[in-house]
Amino acid sequence: MSEATRIDGKAFAAKLRERVGALAEAFAETAGRKPGLAVVLVGEDAASQVYVGAKGKATVAANMESFEHRLPADTDEGTLLALVAQLNADEAVDGILVQLPLPGHLNEQAVIGAIDPGKDVDGFHVINAGRLSVGQTGFVPCTPLGCMMLLADRLGDLSGLEAVVIGRSNIVGKPMAQLLLDANATVTIAHSRTKDLPGVVRRADIVVAAVGRPEMVKADWLKPGATVIDVGINRLPPEPGSDKGRLVGDVAFAEASETAAAITPVPGGVGPMTIAVLLRNTLVAAYEHAGLDTPEI
Numbered sequence: 001m002s003e004a005t006r007i008d009g010k011a012f013a014a015k016l017r018e019r020v021g022a023l024a025e026a027f028a029e030t031a032g033r034k035p036g037l038a039v040v041l042v043g044e045d046a047a048s049q050v051y052v053g054a055k056g057k058a059t060v061a062a063n064m065e066s067f068e069h070r071l072p073a074d075t076d077e078g079t080l081l082a083l084v085a086q087l088n089a090d091e092a093v094d095g096i097l098v099q100l101p102l103p104g105h106l107n108e109q110a111v112i113g114a115i116d117p118g119k120d121v122d123g124f125h126v127i128n129a130g131r132l133s134v135g136q137t138g139f140v141p142c143t144p145l146g147c148m149m150l151l152a153d154r155l156g157d158l159s160g161l162e163a164v165v166i167g168r169s170n171i172v173g174k175p176m177a178q179l180l181l182d183a184n185a186t187v188t189i190a191h192s193r194t195k196d197l198p199g200v201v202r203r204a205d206i207v208v209a210a211v212g213r214p215e216m217v218k219a220d221w222l223k224p225g226a227t228v229i230d231v232g233i234n235r236l237p238p239e240p241g242s243d244k245g246r247l248v249g250d251v252a253f254a255e256a257s258e259t260a261a262a263i264t265p266v267p268g269g270v271g272p273m274t275i276a277v278l279l280r281n282t283l284v285a286a287y288e289h290a291g292l293d294t295p296e297i
């Protein structure tokens, strides 16, 4: 069996960011202002700090305005809701992202529900989740939309293909299943209680793994020739003598590469797509807020 094609999400994301950057420049010429993205981070979680920093840099590199709000871990809900209201009202802000998870004393659904759905570039508001589930236009969560772009690029038409999504989160699993269904795939959502998970996954032409368990999906779970999208980003414990563990996905990449036709690596696969799609959604929001026709992107 030949080695699977490595799906280069990092390169795909770089091209998408470049297109978004060019369109953001055109937007600024017409609208007289840049598209703006506000990112809110509550607390000092190290991984979250890294993502927020990366988002800010990518936003500026794509000719957009970045507004960062870092709040202490003990921020009360009223303060956070007041900030969201202020960002909703700010005409320089097209997109609002509140970094999840929030500290335990804050109600995530209440905070996300306070974001103007027209600025909810994460696609997490119930209005946008509802729009996706009934086939209306709205903001689609960045990670699943990025996965769909990679699948469309790789496979073209997905009609009639068997897709198995492992994981049922509101952020990835559920919207991913909706998008695959909209693309006419036959979709199964599997999860921790699924009976004979390897047997279910073995039916799939397309596997999307989003469970958060390091290297859980093994080569012998895969149908030969399957396309594998690995959403997991797990940091392993450090090796002796090292201070940082390796990043691995939810799929055992090396062995899976022997059976799959194509597979996304971790890092360098889905992660960079998430940020690129966030910028894409922010650009779309800016065009909508300015009352301009949204370019195809």
Ligand SMILES: Nc1nc(=O)c2c([nH]1)NC[C@@H]1CN(c3ccc(C(=O)N[C@@H](CCC(=O)O)C(=O)O)cc3)C=[N+]21
Binding pocket: 050, 051, 097, 098, 099, 100, 101, 122, 142, 233, 247, 266, 267, 268, 269, 270, 271, 272, 273, 274, 275
């Ligand atoms: N409201 C909200 N929206 C999010 O979209 C959101 C969030 N909260 N909370 C945290 C997660 C995580 N997330 C990632 C984005 C990019 C990479 C990424 O680019 N990863 C690189 C490498 C990362 C590294 O080296 O640490 C890669 O996979 O190649 C990873 C993770 C967005 N999230």
